[in-house]
Amino acid sequence: MQTRKKYIFLTFLASWLLLFLFGGDQLRHFAFFSGRKAKARRSWPHWTDRSLLKSFADPEELQRDGDPALLSPRERRAARLSVHRSSSCRMETCFDFSRCEKHGFKVFTYPQERGQPVSESYGKILSSIERSRYHTGNPEEACLFILGIDTLDRDHLSGQYVRNVDEKIRGFPLWNGGRNHLIFNLYSGTWPNYTGELGFDIGQAMLAKASFDTDSFRPGFDISIPLFSKEHPQRGGDRGWLYQDSLPPKKKYLLVFKGKRYLTGIGSGTRNALHHIHNGKDIISLTTCKHGKDWEKHKDTRCDKDNVDYEKFDYQELLHNSTFCIVPRGRRLGSFRFLEALQAACIPVLLSDGWELPFAEAIDWGKAAVVGSERLLLQIPSAVRCIHPERVLAFQQQTQLLWDAYFSSVDKIVHTTLEIIKDRLAPHRSRSRFLWNALPGGLLVLPDFSTHVGDFPFYYLQHGSSPSKKFTAFIRAVSQAGSPSQSILRLIQAVSASQYCAQILVLWSCEKPPPPSGKWPQTPVPLTIIQGRRKLSDRFFPFEAIQTDAVLSLDEHTILSTSEVDFAFVVWRSFPERIVGFPAQSHFWDPEQGRWGYTSKWNNELSIVLTAAAFYHRYYHTLFTEYLPAGLRELVDGLAACEDILMNVLVAAVTKLPPIKVTQRKQHKEAVAQQEQCRDGAAGIPQIPHSAPAAAKGTAGSRRSSQRQDCLDQLADWFGYMPLVSSQLRLDPVLFKDQVSVLRKKYPRLEKP
């Protein structure tokens, strides 16, 4: 034993010596002998006459770049139209912008053909478009057209393959060579090569396709969408699985894969190699050949062992417990796995060379996924191991952001597609990449409101700015009298005395004309009367007159003191993306009736702050009016006391956070004033008994109350989930009700009974 070792050692040394003697020249490249190497590095020479070198271009040549004798710009554009068609389409050559000018961005869906049912997924896509605010039933108005023929599955071996599409579309009078059409596709091509072949001529139509490859992708024209299953929810959608930001962000496994291995054909190269990185400890990479009918025909030596290992792990369990998930190409470039990993906050490690990533025009995938190379599979373990924990944590959060903003439902996928196209129509009125990749996501940021980051409630911290220091008081008046009511006068007085008040707007929501200006009180700030259209949703209309970031929304009968207003505004400045206000309510699930309910009873929790007295950002007026579909606004116009619930639901859906309740004087809480109302029907202001039990029977109150229950239920249905979030706290001034002299307190009046 000893001698053997000795010999081994000697041979080792001898070979080392030999290596040095004969291989010295090669070894010279290694710099471990001295630091001399670094000094002698041959860098680019400093030429003695470098100052005499001529510039690459004459300044004249640079500034007078042109040869005006040739094609004029107009001719060039015309020539380009004929050259760049079909496979080299761009927006400027294959899209007719003029169709979108008159009526804006309107989308028309072809009526579905009789006897030609569409697949479940395509049905969802169509209904998403029909639910969107861009939908129109009139092809004359339309800017974009969507076929009624199901083009999702273009694998001609598939049962859902629609035949003779070419013939059909040529029969459509609106087809126009495919101009301004958008075609959705999830599967293209077929065994064995699974090419991008669709089996019909799309002409100049845009393609929204899953598994898009960069070769056939027409940049700035086509859109890559994710592959989604037919079970993918229409709206709402499940939330991501990340419930906590653990640290270190490591989970039980580092890197996992469990899926099919292809023995032959396209995509088999990558899938065949995956088992190499399996280490049985923190890297689990399992493949099975057991799929398809005749797998045993092709099976190789690994198959049996692999199949046994494969059964030992559960896919869902791996998904839940791994930091990174390998998302390799399948037969096609995209896979269901991609969205599954994204939802599970399992950072996708993409091994799908040449895949144009979903919505890459908008989404910065570098923040949420590791884009690996199929050729470098073996480097993946060490590469992901070296990603810093902080970055892993950021990756995990970003997967959730993207999942929730763009992928969790068919609605979101389709709306993202539409918004990307809409952004192309007016580049100067479009979202910057920052807006697409920051909370709350691009769909909730309307560039028609503003393209300036500082105008939205979400980005103050990232932007390094703060909300404006003043607010606009916005009072909805409903008294039918010819002069302003006592309560509104008191309210105007209290609000205008606030040092932060910039202006007061009164929304006059009665049939009668508003009292002349002489009847309104003199205030230190400007007071403007706006004539409303007597709809409940009016109060959230984005009136031009609202110029400050903050809006203090008030009802005519609200009773507030100046110090309450001051304190609430100071609090709002700390939480500009939320509703900050006084009277609160909470929602609950009523298991007996199987529906959502709400209560205004005193409660230890709250999830709704009534807009009868609340601060919020003016952008929410725009979201309420522009983002929500008209149908939803009609719904709240028809139901009493639903519009403020909708506002709360909307803000909660955007922020995922509860509203904030601030302290209110006791007397105000208990004041249930007898209300005067417009006598002309449903537009009357609903009075919500703030502290009294909601169960006042046999009165209009209970009818409203039950309508309100309806309202919450219908909203939850429309959103696809219940966005409201509960809170257990209230914000009070720091010295509120403390046993110190009132002289030391900034808001002593809040404590008066």
Place this chain on the structure above:
Amino acid sequence: IMCASAKYNTRGPALIPRMKTKHRIYYITLFSIVLLGLIATGMFQFWPHSIESSNDWTVEKRSVHDVPVVKLPADSPIPERGDLSCRMHTCFDVYRCGFNPKNKIKVYIYSLKKYVDEYGTSVSNTISREYNELLTAISDSEFYTDDVNRACLFVPSIDVLNQNALRIKETAQALAQLSRWDRGTNHLLFNMLPGGPPDYNTALDVPRDRALLAGGGFSTWTYRQGYDVSIPVYSPLSGEVDLPERGPGPRRYFILSSQMALHPEYRLELEALQAENGESVLILDKCTNLSDGVPAVRKRCYKNQVFDYPQVLQESTFCVVLRGARLGQAVLSDVLQAGCVPVIIADSYILPFSEVLDWKRASVVIPEEKMPEMYSILQSIPQRQIEEMQRQARWFWEAYFRSMKAIALATLQIINDRIYPYAAISYEEWNDPPAVKWSSVSNPLFLPLIPPQSQGFTAIVLTYDRVESLFRVITEVSKVPSLSKLLVVWNNQNKNPPEDSLWPKIRVPLKVVRTAENKLSNRFFPYDEIETEAVLAIDDDIIMLTSDELQFGYEVWREFPDRLVGYPGRLHLWDHEMNKWKYESEWTNEVSMVLTGAAFYHKYFNYLYTYKMPGDIKNWVDAHMNCEDIAMNFLVANVTGKSVIKVTPRKKFKCPECTAIDGLSLDQTHMVERSECINKFASVFGTMPLKVVEHRADPVLYKDDFPEKLKSFPNIGSL
């Protein structure tokens, strides 16, 4: 670093066989002899070579005209034309780049040669000033290697910046005979002026096979997304003219056009705009009657008025950048330098570095067809946004346009990011100007999550020797329903913690961690024992907090998991007399800090405190045995940009009889020391990150006239 060490540890020891001592001596002797021999051989081998390489060093002092001449036979091979379907995964050889811990690609530059054809006529100018600057920049950068075998990317020294200055076929032949050409794989060419009359192709016409092209003036049809890099057309004026940055504010003109060789059709459209909108639009042209000796490139004229160029660009809010024969225009660089917002009218143009730069923040792109609407489009942009675009434009110029060095390094970085995507530079680093990077915060816990209540929290009690009080705290805290674990950090090295049997029996696991040194920062170490997100830091003498108060504090933390949520509130104030910050512990209407004697926070901040605390703050705290809580407040506020949350009115924590203000001591020196901490930390952070707020969090029904037994948290003390 962690990764590297882990890798090496697994190898090291296995190589040396275990031997008996006798043998070991024998081997060591043998080894030494061999080693000496080796060194001698090495000296012998290496000396002559190093003389040679120092020869190389002296060669540096050559003239460009002295470089070797290479004759290209007429029939030497020509590369294929550029392959439009090339992508990184098809045409680029990643294996050359390899996995390395620094995640940096290695770039090799071929040495300079002069190429002549068979007749001895030169193929092109040997090298232009700009290309020389570019190669010098690469050579001085971290990317550079002089070892052709280790290189991942090859940059030919053949200058193709301007296609008009070279002979296409012969240049292609010159490329093809480069020693590692291999169909152009992993070769990078820089070109700024592509195409030539009459049709002006938008990419370099020199056949280049698989080589990557960093080109100025790509269109969407010639640009291979993810493979080529779109670069600016460098403006030599950048180096000549010094335009100081101009602050925001109104400028004399709204729209300015300064280009000289505009197509008459464009000029007509611009003039129509001018006619419509009057003096706010200025359309300049070349000057016709300049006296001799005045460079025409530095003057522009409108009727008889003469303007200095590029200075005049600073007088306008928006500057038009129209396409010429080519899409890329050098004027873009001048416009950005002047802080004028470029209005880019060049359909299908791929903007410089568009792979990483967000041009929507610095420019307005208008389709050629919409030129007549330009004025109204620009008017619709809010003033504040215009100011930001101006700042952004200037920043793009400073960072990516101002020199050939900037252009070269940005190009290499983009390619580097493709090869090592997991180490890529982020959007913010590319796009945020320094002022924004400085004033903005990117919260590491940015996702709005409300952690599940079931997770509970881990209480950490830092203690030295107050066992009796410690036990009382443990007993009190253990009553809180959501407590999931209790960790005692025993900071006394001279005394052992009490025996197991003496500790209070509580329903959750209790762990004692002994520390090596009595340091305050031990309290903020991210112990593995902390398995929850929420941490309650509590001093061993805080006995007054009720179970309701603590449970409520935890609930508040769940709603604000990225903040410090604590009980004792403090304030910092600016002392106008002393001109510095002052610490305030009186009962005030405002708070800006909560003491970590009793506070909830996310475990992440333990990690930040231990590993990412800026400057010498950590050592300073340990040396002074004070202010660790203030340091934590600074750290959290700085990284999140958010205020603390003080919960409940509680002001007495140690005993009912104590004065309301507590802390280590009440005397003046304590206050002075704490004030000193604030000033010290503010100077280390370079700013005052603490946010002052006027609110505290109470239960919804606190002090409301409502039956106490129906309240979730009835037992909230009033002092």
